[in-house]
Each structure stands twice: as structure tokens, then as C-alpha cells.
Amino acid sequence: MPESHPAPACFPVTVDVVALTVVDDVLNVLLVTRLIEPFRGRLALPGGFVLPGEDLVTAAIRELAEETGVEQVPGHLEQLGSYGPRGRDPRGDVLTVAHLLLAPNFPVLSAGSDAEHAAWYPVGQVLDGELELAFDHGRMLADAVERAKSKLEYSPLGAAFCGDEFTVAQLRTVYEAVWGTRLDPRNFHRKATGTPGFLEDTGRMTTGETGRPAALFRLAAAARPAAGQPIRAVLNPPLMRPRD
Amino acid sequence: MPESHPAPACFPVTVDVVALTVVDDVLNVLLVTRLIEPFRGRLALPGGFVLPGEDLVTAAIRELAEETGVEQVPGHLEQLGSYGPRGRDPRGDVLTVAHLLLAPNFPVLSAGSDAEHAAWYPVGQVLDGELELAFDHGRMLADAVERAKSKLEYSPLGAAFCGDEFTVAQLRTVYEAVWGTRLDPRNFHRKATGTPGFLEDTGRMTTGETGRPAALFRLAAAARPAAGQPIRAVLNPPLMRPRD
DNA sequence: CCAAAAGTGTTAATGCTACACCCATGG
DNA sequence: CCATGGGTGTAGCATTAACACTTTTGG
Numbered sequence: 001m002p003e004s005h006p007a008p009a010c011f012p013v014t015v016d017v018v019a020l021t022v023v024d025d026v027l028n029v030l031l032v033t034r035l036i037e038p039f040r041g042r043l044a045l046p047g048g049f050v051l052p053g054e055d056l057v058t059a060a061i062r063e064l065a066e067e068t069g070v071e072q073v074p075g076h077l078e079q080l081g082s083y084g085p086r087g088r089d090p091r092g093d094v095l096t097v098a099h100l101l102l103a104p105n106f107p108v109l110s111a112g113s114d115a116e117h118a119a120w121y122p123v124g125q126v127l128d129g130e131l132e133l134a135f136d137h138g139r140m141l142a143d144a145v146e147r148a149k150s151k152l153e154y155s156p157l158g159a160a161f162c163g164d165e166f167t168v169a170q171l172r173t174v175y176e177a178v179w180g181t182r183l184d185p186r187n188f189h190r191k192a193t194g195t196p197g198f199l200e201d202t203g204r205m206t207t208g209e210t211g212r213p214a215a216l217f218r219l220a221a222a223a224r225p226a227a228g229q230p231i232r233a234v235l236n237p238p239l240m241r242p243r244d
Numbered sequence: 245m246p247e248s249h250p251a252p253a254c255f256p257v258t259v260d261v262v263a264l265t266v267v268d269d270v271l272n273v274l275l276v277t278r279l280i281e282p283f284r285g286r287l288a289l290p291g292g293f294v295l296p297g298e299d300l301v302t303a304a305i306r307e308l309a310e311e312t313g314v315e316q317v318p319g320h321l322e323q324l325g326s327y328g329p330r331g332r333d334p335r336g337d338v339l340t341v342a343h344l345l346l347a348p349n350f351p352v353l354s355a356g357s358d359a360e361h362a363a364w365y366p367v368g369q370v371l372d373g374e375l376e377l378a379f380d381h382g383r384m385l386a387d388a389v390e391r392a393k394s395k396l397e398y399s400p401l402g403a404a405f406c407g408d409e410f411t412v413a414q415l416r417t418v419y420e421a422v423w424g425t426r427l428d429p430r431n432f433h434r435k436a437t438g439t440p441g442f443l444e445d446t447g448r449m450t451t452g453e454t455g456r457p458a459a460l461f462r463l464a465a466a467a468r469p470a471a472g473q474p475i476r477a478v479l480n481p482p483l484m485r486p487r488d
Numbered sequence: 489c490c491a492a493a494a495g496t497g498t499t500a501a502t503g504c505t506a507c508a509c510c511c512a513t514g515g
Numbered sequence: 516c517c518a519t520g521g522g523t524g525t526a527g528c529a530t531t532a533a534c535a536c537t538t539t540t541g542g
Contacts (some may be wrong), residue, residue: 009296010254013329013339052253053337055330082326082341085257086299093297095257095339097326146474169494187532189495211493212539230390236487237530240480413521431505433522455520456512481503 011085011095015060016047016137018080018144019068019101021120022161022177028120029141030101030108031133032067035116038090039134043126045141046118047096060099067118068108075103076160076225080144088136098140100147102160148178154238155231156198156223165202167214168192179241191239197222198234255329255339259304260291260381262324262388263312263345265364266405266421272364273385274345274352275377276311279360282334283378287370289385290362291340304343311362312352319347320404320469324388332380342384344391346404392422398482399475400442400467409446411458412436423485435483441466442478 019030046067050059085093199217263274294303329337444464449457
């Protein structure tokens with residue numbers, strides 16, 4: 001750590017947020033259209049400079065709020081990793097700390113204003129190269145998706161994509177969207193409801209949908225993230241995605 | 245990302261390295277004794293300021309070399325996470341990016357010189373509170389150990405603690421040291437040698453040891469880390485540590 | 489009644505745990 | 516021969532994968 005080094009050089013530091021959600025059974029990412037150079041007109045992850053006296057999470061939440069209007073963090077936020085500082089911004093060295101947000105499909109305040117236009121885009125279109133992102137945001141997105149995929153296997157974070165109460169089928173579509181696979185509804189139901197400390201029956205049911213009504217669940221107390229505490233590996237043995 | 249924000253404030257950025265190894269069946273961490281304030285005389289992780297024009301990994305490798313004398317990275321190095329910038333250095337806000345190094349027990353150039361004294365210390369003594377580290381390095385170590393524990397479950401990185409060639413028993417003691425558990429040698433042998441794409445028989449055997457000679461293995465080509473590429477999840481289904 | 493989705497039962501395959509047991513070396 | 520660790524076989528248990536089947540709603 002801090003030693004007797006020459007010039008404790010300073011670096012501009014930014015935070016970026018990879019906000020993922022599931023829209024119509026498809027994994028989406030929150031992107032903004034850049035209004036300024038560099039990469040003007042290009043899609044990018046929301047983010048911006050860390051201000052003096054600010055912490056990383058604080059900055060991430062603030063930037064997210066500035067571009068989406070959400071007041072509280074609408075889901076699960078965690079650090080993804082740091083990138084740089086070299087070779088990622090044409091204007092010079094910038095260190096950025098990427099964050100991962102798993103959230104239900106929240107409305108973004110878009111268009112109309114003079115702010116950058118924020119909207120949900122299917123992750124597949126970006127990873128396939130159909131849409132190209134500014135800076136090294138494409139790599140961040142890829143890393144984020146990989147992280148999300150593996151988190152679903154052993155943690156209860158799939159529920160972060162759902163609201164407070166959800167059906168097993170809704171939770172299953174989350175897994176299917178993130179993993180890009182189909183899962184057997186019956187086996188998934190057994191695993192989800194049979195895992196101790198994962199789901200909690202609310203006693204209430206859905207209504208008005210086609211087919212038989214489904215039971216509504218919420219995250220069990222043991223699986224709910226206690227502020228700042230590490231996420232418990234509730235699914236043990238893990239719920240594994242099919243490989244290859 | 246970079247927007248039209250007020251003053252793109254700068255932060256001093258450091259890198260820290262949590263170097264783990266296994267010495268005599270016990271997980272150890274590489275620590276230095278601080279020669280300057282703050283925390284003078286206290287144990288700390290090796291690390292230091294990122295220099296202008298430097299990248300994170302470059303800085304981590306350089307700092308490691310300066311304090312241990314190793315020329316090449318002696319094992320597997322990956323980013324652990326970022327901490328700060330607030331409330332972790334009494335002198336002011338400093339952002340640090342912690343790195344995790346899993347390596348065989350390499351010799352550290354210690355003592356004698358005027359440099360900080362570097363040596364291996366049992367991880368248990370630190371986590372138990374017997375030894376207290378400078379800054380927030382205790383938390384970093386805890387995070388690093390947790391990361392290492394979970395990596396062993398599905399990745400071939402346990403082998404990073406061994407040399408190029410090793411026996412199944414040596415690999416097993418790594419797992420036992422990191423997880424702090426005992427594993428059945430026979431079942432471990434089956435799982436390790438039976439997992440496709442994990443181990444590769446060299447055809448050679450150990451000699452001179454007590455008991456029956458053991459076959460020497462190396463990491464299979466498929467499991468060897470291709471520079472900069474993500475580590476393959478070779479152990480599928482994972483080799484799971486006993487819970488509770 | 490029919491379609492659609494929720495949820496339960498059942499069976500075969502797979503993988504793990506816990507051992508008994510044999511093999512190969514040094515002393 | 517014996518102690519020590521390397522390595523194989525195998526039975527029982529737990530979990531998963533695949534799919535038949537019943538339940539409960541809306542149209």
C-alpha cells in the first residue's frame with residue numbers, strides 16, 4: 001500500500017452500471033444514447049465520474065438516479081470489477097468501476113428531456129454485434145452477463161429480477177432468459193419450492209391469467225440480502241444451467 | 245460514462261495483492277511489515293500506487309516484484325475487487341484495487357535489505373484476529389479467501405497452488421488447506437482424475453517418498469489458462485466443499 | 489368441453505459418500 | 516514383514532432428468 005513512491009499520481013475515476021432486467025422473457029440491458037463526444041450518438045452504459053468525497057456505490061446509485069429517475073435502488077446492486085485505466089478512453093487514462101444491477105423491469109424516464117435518452121435493449125443484440133457500445137462497455141456487458149448467469153446457480157438473486165411477490169413460473173422465465181435455455185417447469189418448481197430457505201409461500205394466488213392460478217411466493221427471510229452482507233449460497237446443491 | 249460533469253475529480257489509486265499459498269498443509273498469505281506511517285510496524289498486504297501510464301495488472305505485478313523479487317507471475321493472478329475511496333486511509337480518500345494471487349510456495353526475498361520485510365503468515369491467524377492488518381486489508385483477505393474457496397469448486401485453479409507437475413495427493417492438500425476440511429483421498433482421486441479436461445498424466449512417478457509412488461499429473465491443455473482468457477469451469481458438476 | 493398453465497408422482501440414470509480392499513514402496 | 520500412502524471396487528443414498536398425469540382456471 002501507500003509507500004515512499006515518487007508522485008502518488010491521480011486518476012479520474014468513473015462508475016458504470018450494467019442494469020439487467022427481463023422484458024418479455026428476454027434479458028435486457030439499460031443503455032443511454034451519448035449526446036457528447038467521444039462516441040457521440042453511440043449507445044453506452046449509464047455512468048459518470050465519481051465526485052470528491054463520494055464512495056463507489058454512492059456514485060453508482062447517483063448516476064443511475066440521474067439517468068432513470070429511480071429514487072431507491074430497484075434491485076440488487078453489486079460491484080462487477082474495475083477496468084483500465086489505460087486504453088479505454090480516447091481522451092486519456094480513466095479508471096472505471098463497473099457495477100451490476102439486477103432488477104425488475106422498472107420504467108426509465110426517457111426522451112423529451114435534454115438528458116441522454118435511456119431505454120432497455122435486448123442483451124442478445126449487443127453481444128451478437130448488432131449494436132455496438134461506446135468505450136469498452138461491450139466487454140463489461142459480457143462480463144456482467146456471465147456473472148449474472150453464474151450467480152443464478154447458487155444464490156437467490158434470480159428473485160431480484162422479480163417484484164416482491166412472484167410465481168414460480170415468473171422466476172423460471174428469469175432463469176430461462178438469463179441462461180438462454182428452456183427449463184422443465186415441473187422440475188424447476190420442485191427445486192425452487194423444495195429448497196429450504198429460498199422461497200416463502202404468501203398464501204395468496206394469482207388471478208385473471210389463463211390457466212390454473214399460481215401460488216405467490218416471496219424470498220424467504222434467510223435469502224433476503226441483509227444490507228451490505230454477503231449473499232447466502234442458498235441453493236445447495238446449486239441449480240445448474242445446462243452446459244453446451 | 246464521462247459526461248458533462250463539474251470537475252472530473254482525481255483520486256489516488258493503489259493496487260494490493262493478496263498472495264495465497266499452501267505451506268505445510270496450511271493456507272498462508274504474503275504480508276509485509278510497514279516501515280512508515282500510517283500503521284507503521286503493522287502487517288499489511290503488499291501493494292502501492294499505480295503509476296501514470298500503468299495498467300492495474302501491470303502495477304500489481306510490479307509491486308509484487310518489488311517486494312518479493314519474483315520476475316514472472318508465479319501463479320494465477322486475477323482482480324478481486326475495488327475498495328474505497330472513502331474511510332480506508334487516515335490520510336485521505338484512496339481507491340484501491342485488490343488482486344488475488346494463487347501460487348505455489350515461492351521464496352520471498354526478505355529481511356537484510358532496507359525494504360519492508362515480506363513473509364508468509366497463516367491465514368487463520370489473521371482471520372481469527374490474532375494478527376491485525378493495516379487499513380482494511382483484513383476485509384480484503386477475508387474476501388480473497390472466500391473467492392479462493394469458491395473458485396476451487398468449479399475451476400481448475402487449485403492446481404495454481406502446485407508446481408507444473410504434482411500428485412493427486414498434493415492437489416488434495418490444497419483443497420483441504422483452502423477449505424479447512426478433510427476430504428476422502430479415494431473419492432477425491434476419482435473425481436480429480438475422472439473429470440475430463442482437468443488433469444493429464446505425465447507418465448512419470450514420484451520416488452523416494454514413503455509409501456507407494458504416486459503418478460505425476462499436470463493441468464490438461466483445456467484447463468490451462470490461455471493468457472487473458474476466462475478460466476474454464478472444468479469441474480462440472482463442481483467439486484463441492486462440505487457445508488457447515 | 490377444450491386449451492393452457494400449475495402442480496404432483498414416478499422411474500431411470502447419474503453422481504456422491506462411505507467404506508472394504510488391493511498395490512507398491514521404504515525400512 | 517510391516518507401516519505408509521496410492522489407487523480400485525462397490526453398495527447405498529441423494530439428486531437430477533424425463534415424462535405421465537391430475538388440478539384448476541378462462542373461453
